[in-house]
Amino acid sequence: MTLRRAWFPALLALALAAALTFLTLPVVAIFVDRSPGDLIESLGEEGALDALWLSLRTTAISMLIIVAVGTPAAYLLATRSFRGKALVVTLIELPLVLPPAVAGIALLAAVGPAGILGETIETAGIELSLATAGVVVALTFVASPFYVRGAMAAFASVDRTLLDASRTLGASEARGFARVMIPAALPGLAAGGALALGRALGEFGATLMFAGSFQGITQTVPLAIYDRFSTNFDSALALSAVLVAVSAAILFAVKLVQRDDVLGGWGEARA
């Protein structure tokens, strides 16, 4: 009897154990393959800090653009119905599922020097390919759908009576958006932003194809990791460890913001 009842929980545990082992082992290996001292030391090597600094700058600029444009766009999509909305949402979300190599080719075809807008951009005196601005374009392209999607869900889940109440009290829609909707949707906006941030930090393929790889100009941390893989595995590991730590911190922060079940209800206890 007990055996017959136990098979299903055992199967669930089996699946969880398999998933946990498979997903954590490679990440753990990054930290245990070399001693922490070696890892920190190789971060000081030429180019590693350049890559970190460049990743930080390009990701920050991308996030500013994404939040500034994505927030109102997501608000519109979440609060209005119009013909073709499903199509618009699908188009906006498409880069989510595009392989990075496709994103790189697509950017070259659109805004590369030989692309459909290439001449216009060149005439305007803007340089994208093989330039830092190109990295920002690549990061923004691949990461923004993560934010817009999260922001749409966040706005949609805000209790509409709040906004209606502010309107009844005479506030304009712009005021209602800024004073009511954004604060109410903030946890969801932060979660979407964090996912976009993580994606932007990790961007590799589109950046390499569209912006190239040059230390301090276009070589972000993922590109620096690939560049070091063949000659300096320690340095590649150290940079990977930094990315893992930052990504884990982002994820953890999101869980906290969402008052999710962090470490067995710790977040809820605090809330």
Add this chain to the structure above:
Amino acid sequence: MRWLAASLLALAAIGAGATGCGNDDDDGGGSASADSARLVVSAAASMTEALEACAPEFDGDEGVDVRLSFAGSDELAAQIRQGVKPDVYAAANTRLPDELYDEDLIEKPVEFATNEFALAVAADSAIASVHDLTEDGVKLVIGSESVPIGAYTRQTLAKLPPDQEKAILDNVRSNEPDVKGIVGKLTQGAADAGFVYVTDVNATGDELEAIELPAELEPNVTYGAAVVKGAKQPEKGQAFVDGLTEGPCADALEEAGFGPAP
């Protein structure tokens, strides 16, 4: 305790699953013929077109299913150092195979082909010589230091007067991980010039033009290959390496513009 038991069971299952997958691949991986074995070849990106052209014929002759994996020779060497075991390693220089041989990771390498190092520009480019690269604003794309094409490039530029070398290196806008990345940036118009192999220029048809370098600048580009130690198919691997100097793959290399082994 139940959790512990379940977890251990799960780990055992993962292990069994992994082994099972491996067997499946070995049995059913062949597409050339029902009982053909799989031969994994890690080759320098510059040989992409040539080896893809001759692989089907080699499959038929040897009754194997060749799986080609192209990347920068240095990335492939790094994979082998990390324990990846293809059957054959074919690099765009002799230094990396020699290093791997000294580290006891591959059998004794053989030199099987040569290539010509060249400056590649768009077919309608105004750039006509290496010296034109010193001008301000020229966008130059080269290989990263670790990949053979990047090493040949730096070696070549070092033979120029120091001021010219510096002016040219100052125009470098991207250090690409392999030769295909350089060619892509050129065909897309993202860069004005790049140092590649003549065979890469040939592979683009008329899109790019190769500018030959003065003889005193040109590096000696020799390709080396060997069977990897611990290869699953050492005999077939040796047949593939031999075939790089005689047989369909040697012919395909020649057709692509590679020279015979020195």
